[in-house]
Amino acid sequence: MENKIDEIKTQVKYTAKDFASDVDVKWCPGCGDYSILAQTQRTSPDFGELKENIVWISGIGCSSRFPYYMGTYGFHGIHGRAAAIATGVKLVNPKLQVWIATGDGDMLSIGGNHFIHACRKNINLKIVLFNNQIYGLTKGQYSPTSEKGKITKSSPYGTVEFPFNAIKLADAAGATFIARTIDRETKHMQEMLLRASKHVGLAFIEVYQNCVIFNDGAFSHLTDKETKADNLLVLEHGKPLVFGANKDKGIKLDGLNPVVINLNDGVHSINDCWVHDEFDANPTRGFILSRFTDIPGLPTPIGVFRQFNKPTFDGDYMKQIEEVKSKKGKGTYEKLMFNNNIWEVN
Amino acid sequence: MAKVIQIVEDVTVRFAGDSGDGMQLTGSQFTDTTAVVGNDLSTLPDFPAEIRAPAGSLSGVSGFQLHFSSKDIQTPGDTPDVLVAMNPAALKVNLKDLKPNATIIINSSAFDSKNLRLANYETNPLEDGSLSGYNVIPVPLTQLTMSALEDLNLSTKEKERCKNFFALGLMYWMFNRPIDITMRWIETKFKNRPELVEANKRALQAGYNYGDTTEIFTTRYEIKAAKLPKGIYRNISGNEATALGFVTASLKSGLKLFLGSYPITPASEILQELSKYKEYDVITFQAEDEISGISAAIGAAFAGALAITTTSGPGFSLKTEALGLAVMTELPLVVVDVQRSGPSTGMPTKTEQADLLQAMFGRHGEAPLVVLAAQSPADCFYMAIEASKIAIEHMTPVILLTDGYLAFGSEPLRIPKFEELPEIKVNFRTDPTNFYPYQRDENLVRPWAIPGTPGLEHRIGGLEKRNIYGNISYEPENHEEMVRVRKQKVDNVQKVIPDLVVEGEQEGELLVLSWGSTYGAIKEAIENIKSKGYKASQAHLRYINPFPKNLGDVLNRFKKILIPELNMGHLAFIIRSKFLKDVIQLNKVQGRPFKVSEIENKIIEVLGGKNGK
Numbered sequence: 001m002e003n004k005i006d007e008i009k010t011q012v013k014y015t016a017k018d019f020a021s022d023v024d025v026k027w028c029p030g031c032g033d034y035s036i037l038a039q040t041q042r043t044s045p046d047f048g049e050l051k052e053n054i055v056w057i058s059g060i061g062c063s064s065r066f067p068y069y070m071g072t073y074g075f076h077g078i079h080g081r082a083a084a085i086a087t088g089v090k091l092v093n094p095k096l097q098v099w100i101a102t103g104d105g106d107m108l109s110i111g112g113n114h115f116i117h118a119c120r121k122n123i124n125l126k127i128v129l130f131n132n133q134i135y136g137l138t139k140g141q142y143s144p145t146s147e148k149g150k151i152t153k154s155s156p157y158g159t160v161e162f163p164f165n166a167i168k169l170a171d172a173a174g175a176t177f178i179a180r181t182i183d184r185e186t187k188h189m190q191e192m193l194l195r196a197s198k199h200v201g202l203a204f205i206e207v208y209q210n211c212v213i214f215n216d217g218a219f220s221h222l223t224d225k226e227t228k229a230d231n232l233l234v235l236e237h238g239k240p241l242v243f244g245a246n247k248d249k250g251i252k253l254d255g256l257n258p259v260v261i262n263l264n265d266g267v268h269s270i271n272d273c274w275v276h277d278e279f280d281a282n283p284t285r286g287f288i289l290s291r292f293t294d295i296p297g298l299p300t301p302i303g304v305f306r307q308f309n310k311p312t313f314d315g316d317y318m319k320q321i322e323e324v325k326s327k328k329g330k331g332t333y334e335k336l337m338f339n340n341n342i343w344e345v346n
Numbered sequence: 347m348a349k350v351i352q353i354v355e356d357v358t359v360r361f362a363g364d365s366g367d368g369m370q371l372t373g374s375q376f377t378d379t380t381a382v383v384g385n386d387l388s389t390l391p392d393f394p395a396e397i398r399a400p401a402g403s404l405s406g407v408s409g410f411q412l413h414f415s416s417k418d419i420q421t422p423g424d425t426p427d428v429l430v431a432m433n434p435a436a437l438k439v440n441l442k443d444l445k446p447n448a449t450i451i452i453n454s455s456a457f458d459s460k461n462l463r464l465a466n467y468e469t470n471p472l473e474d475g476s477l478s479g480y481n482v483i484p485v486p487l488t489q490l491t492m493s494a495l496e497d498l499n500l501s502t503k504e505k506e507r508c509k510n511f512f513a514l515g516l517m518y519w520m521f522n523r524p525i526d527i528t529m530r531w532i533e534t535k536f537k538n539r540p541e542l543v544e545a546n547k548r549a550l551q552a553g554y555n556y557g558d559t560t561e562i563f564t565t566r567y568e569i570k571a572a573k574l575p576k577g578i579y580r581n582i583s584g585n586e587a588t589a590l591g592f593v594t595a596s597l598k599s600g601l602k603l604f605l606g607s608y609p610i611t612p613a614s615e616i617l618q619e620l621s622k623y624k625e626y627d628v629i630t631f632q633a634e635d636e637i638s639g640i641s642a643a644i645g646a647a648f649a650g651a652l653a654i655t656t657t658s659g660p661g662f663s664l665k666t667e668a669l670g671l672a673v674m675t676e677l678p679l680v681v682v683d684v685q686r687s688g689p690s691t692g693m694p695t696k697t698e699q700a701d702l703l704q705a706m707f708g709r710h711g712e713a714p715l716v717v718l719a720a721q722s723p724a725d726c727f728y729m730a731i732e733a734s735k736i737a738i739e740h741m742t743p744v745i746l747l748t749d750g751y752l753a754f755g756s757e758p759l760r761i762p763k764f765e766e767l768p769e770i771k772v773n774f775r776t777d778p779t780n781f782y783p784y785q786r787d788e789n790l791v792r793p794w795a796i797p798g799t800p801g802l803e804h805r806i807g808g809l810e811k812r813n814i815y816g817n818i819s820y821e822p823e824n825h826e827e828m829v830r831v832r833k834q835k836v837d838n839v840q841k842v843i844p845d846l847v848v849e850g851e852q853e854g855e856l857l858v859l860s861w862g863s864t865y866g867a868i869k870e871a872i873e874n875i876k877s878k879g880y881k882a883s884q885a886h887l888r889y890i891n892p893f894p895k896n897l898g899d900v901l902n903r904f905k906k907i908l909i910p911e912l913n914m915g916h917l918a919f920i921i922r923s924k925f926l927k928d929v930i931q932l933n934k935v936q937g938r939p940f941k942v943s944e945i946e947n948k949i950i951e952v953l954g955g956k957n958g959k
Contacts, residue, residue, distance in 0.1 A: 077808065
C-alpha cells in the first residue's frame with residue numbers, strides 16, 4: 001500500500017490550476033494575499049503530496065479566507081484557533097500535510113497561546129503567517145506586530161505598546177524551521193514554501209504582506225526599487241551576510257553585536273562577514289539574526305533563520321501507541337471491561 | 347465470648363477523617379470488597395477542593411459514604427448507620443447527618459486538646475455526654491496501629507499513616523467481609539516499598555483481629571448478596587463508565603477515539619482514564635486550554651475520528667464559541683460536561699445540575715444540538731455510547747451532561763455482551779460523483795468526507811454555507827433555510843430515540859419528571875411512599891434535546907407534574923415554555939444530591955390527602 005502511494009505520488013503531475021478552487025477570490029485589489037495564494041498554488045505541485053492529502057486550516061481574518069481558495073481540503077475555523085484545529089487533524093491522520101494560513105492578529109493575539117504550544121511541541125505543521133502589522137478585516141486597528149507609536153483607528157494618539165517579533169517568538173517557543181519572506185519577493189516566497197513543505201516538524205514562515213487599505217507601504221522600504229537593496233538582507237546558507245545596491249555592505253559579529261561594515265573602505269573585506277549557517281545547533285546566532293528588525297540601522301533579513309530536526313509531537317505520539325500495542329496487544333472489549341474485580345451473579 | 351452475627355438488609359457507612367487520612371482510599375477499598383461479595387451498592391465520596399487543608403481543621407474533612415444492601419438500591423443513603431470518625435473535626439462535621447442510635451467508631455487517640463480546639467469543641471464530646479443518643483465505640487486507632495507496627499523500620503509518620511487500614515480491617519470484621527482483596531491491592535500498590543506492604547497489611551490484619559478479640563464488639567453484621575439480574579458485574583464510577591463507554595463506541599464504530607481536553611475537576615478522571623488505552627488507538631490530547639481542547643476535537647472530527655472533549659462548568663463556558671463552529675460545520679463531536687457548582691469557580695468538588703440551560707441555549711445564533719443526560723454512574727457507560735452514535739450517525743455535536751455526584755459515585759454495572767450494544771454505522775463518503783459537502787440524506791444528514799479521500803476536496807468552516815453546495819453564502823433566504831435545516835436535523839433525532847417510559851401508574855394524580863443524577867433518589871422515594879399508601883409515577887429524561895416524542899402525551903396524563911432539580915428550575919423552565927403546562931418545582935442548590943426523604947416529603951406534600959389515586 002505504502003509503495004503504491006509513493007508510486008502514485010510521483011506519477012501524478014499537478015499544475016497550479018489543480019490547487020485552485022472554484023470560489024471567487026474576494027480580497028481587496030492589490031492585497032498582498034494574492035501573491036501568497038499564487039505562490040502557494042504554483043509550488044504545491046512540488047510539495048510531493050497527493051492533493052487529497054493536503055489540508056489548509058485557518059482562523060479568522062483576511063488571511064484566513066485562504067483555504068476557501070485552495071483546491072485542497074480546507075477548514076476555516078474560529079479566531080485564533082487554527083493551530084488547535086490543525087493539531088486534531090494531524091494527530092488523527094499523520095499522513096496528511098497540514099498547513100495553516102493565519103494573520104498577525106489571529107495567531108499572535110487571540111491565538112498566541114496555541115501558537116507557542118504548537119511550536120513547543122514541534123507538531124509537524126506548516127504555519128504561514130501573513131503579517132501586515134494591522135487588523136484588516138475589523139478595519140484598521142493596530143495589531144500585536146504594529147510598531148510602537150502607530151496611529152490607527154483604535155490608537156489615535158499612537159500605540160504605547162511594543163510589538164511582537166514573530167521570528168524571535170517562534171524561535172524561543174521551539175519551532176524547528178523559521179523563515180521570513182515578502183509578498184513581493186515571489187521567487188523567494190516559492191522557495192520558502194517549498195522548503196517548509198519538506199521540513200519534518202513545525203515550520204514557520206512569516207510573510208511581510210502589504211495591506212493596501214489600512215497599512216499601505218508598511219514594507220515599502222523593503223520592496224521599493226530605490227530603498228530595497230540597502231534595507232533587505234537575503235539569508236543564504238553558507239554565504240556571507242552581504243547587502244547594498246553594489247553588494248558593498250556586510251554584517252560582522254563584534255562579540256555578540258552585529259555591526260554593518262563597509263566592504264569598500266579598505267579596512268574590511270568579505271572575509272570579515274558573518275557566514276550564515278541555517279543548521280547551527282547553537283541557537284545564539286539565530287537569535288541575534290531574529291533581533292535585526294529591533295535594532296535601528298540593521299537590514300531586515302529574509303530567508304531561513306534556523307532549521308533543525310528534533311522529534312515531532314505527532315511522530316512520538318504514534319510511536320508510543322505502537323509501543324503500547326506491541327507490549328499489550330491490540331485492545332479488545334473483553335480486556336477493557338472484564339478487569340480484576342468482577343463477580344458473577346447466577 | 348461468642349459474638350452474635352446479625353443479618354441485616356442494608357447499611358450505610360461513612361468514613362470521615364482529615365484530607366490526609368486516606369478516607370477516599372479506605373472507602374474505595376471497602377467498596378471493591380463489598381462489590382465482590384455481591385451486595386448492591388452506591389457510593390458518595392465528598393471531599394474539599396483543597397489538596398490538603400490544615401490537619402485537624404473543619405474545612406479539611408474528607409468523607410466517603412457507602413450504601414450496601416442485599417436488595418436493589420439506588421442511592422448512597424440519606425443517613426449513615428455507622429460513622430468512622432478519625433478525628434474531632436470529622437465527628438463534628440458528620441454528626442448531624444447520622445441516624446439516631448447510629449454507631450460511631452471514634453479514633454480516640456486523635457481526641458487531644460489540640461484537635462478538639464481545631465474542631466471548635468469546648469469540651470471533649472467523648473466525655474461531656476453530648477453523644478448519648480449514639481452507640482459510641484471509642485478505639486485508640488492511632489495508638490493501636492503504632493503498637494502493631496512497633497518493630498518496623500519506618501518513621502512515626504509513616505506508621506501513623508497506616509491507621510486507615512486498621513480502621514478498614516475493623517470494618518471488614520464488623521461486616522464480615524474478606525480482607526484478601528485489599529491485601530492483594532496493598533501488594534500491588536506498594537510493590538516497590540516492601541516495608542509499606544508489610545506495614546499496611548499488618549495494620550489491616552490488626553484491625554480485623556481487634557474486632558475479633560476485644561470485648562467492646564459483641565455483634566457482627568451480615569448482608570447477603572443482592573439478587574441482581576444474572577451476569578458478570580464490576581463496580582464502576584461515573585467517570586470511569588464514561589471513559590469506557592467511549593472506548594466501546596470506538597470499537598463499535600471502528601473509528602479512532604480522539605479526546606481533546608484540559609484537566610478540570612470533576613472531569614479530569616475521564617482524561618486520565620482514557621490516556622491509559624493506547625492499545626485501543628485512543629489519542630488523548632491534553633491541550634493548553636479548554637478552547638484548544640474542543641478545537642482539536644473539531645479538527646479530529648473533520649479528519650474522521652470519533653472526537654470528544656470533556657470538561658466541567660467553567661471549561662464548558664470556554665468551549666461555547668467552538669461549539670457553534672461544530673454546529674455550523676455539521677461535524678460529529680461529543681462534549682461531556684461533568685457539571686459542578688457554579689457560577690464561576692463555585693464549589694469545584696460539589697455537584698449541581700445548573701448547566702442545562704447553557705447546554706440547550708448557550709451559544710450565539712441559532713445553534714441547536716443534541717443534549718443527553720446520564721442518570722446513574724453505570725448509565726454513563728450507555729450514554730457515552732449513545733452520544734457517540736447520535737453524533738456520528740446524525741453529523742451533529744452532542745452534549746452529554748453528567749455531574750460530580752455521578753462522576754465520583756459508583757455502583758455495580760452488569761457488563762453487557764459486546765453484541766448487546768448498539769451498532770454504530772459510519773458512512774464515510776468516498777464516491778466523488780456528484781459530491782457536494784452539504785447535500786443531505788432523508789434525515790438531513792450531510793456526508794462525512796474526510797481529508798485523504800481523492801476527489802472529495804472541499805472546504806468547510808464557520809461562515810454560512812449554501813445549502814447542498816457548501817460554498818459561502820450570505821443570501822438572506824439561504825441563511826434562514828439553513829437555520830431551519832439545522833434545527834430540523836437535530837429534531838429528526840427524535841425518530842431514533844426511545845419513548846419516555848413511565849414507571850408506575852401510566853396516568854393519575856402525580857408524575858415526578860426528572861433528568862440526570864436525581865433518578866435514584868426519586869425512584870427510592872416513590873417506592874417508599876407506596877408502602878405508606880401513596881401513589882406517584884416517575885418519568886426520567888435521558889434525552890433532553892430533542893425530547894422523546896411522547897413526552898407531551900405523558901405530561902397530559904397526569905394532573906400534577908413535580909420536577910425536582912439541583913438548580914433553580916432549568917427543566918421546569920423548558921417544560922413550561924415548550925408544553926405550556928405548569929409544573930411544581932423542588933429545587934436544591936447546596937452542592938449535594940437530593941436525599942430520598944426530601945423528595946418523599948415533597949411528594950406527600952404535593953399529593954395532600956389524595957394518595958395519588
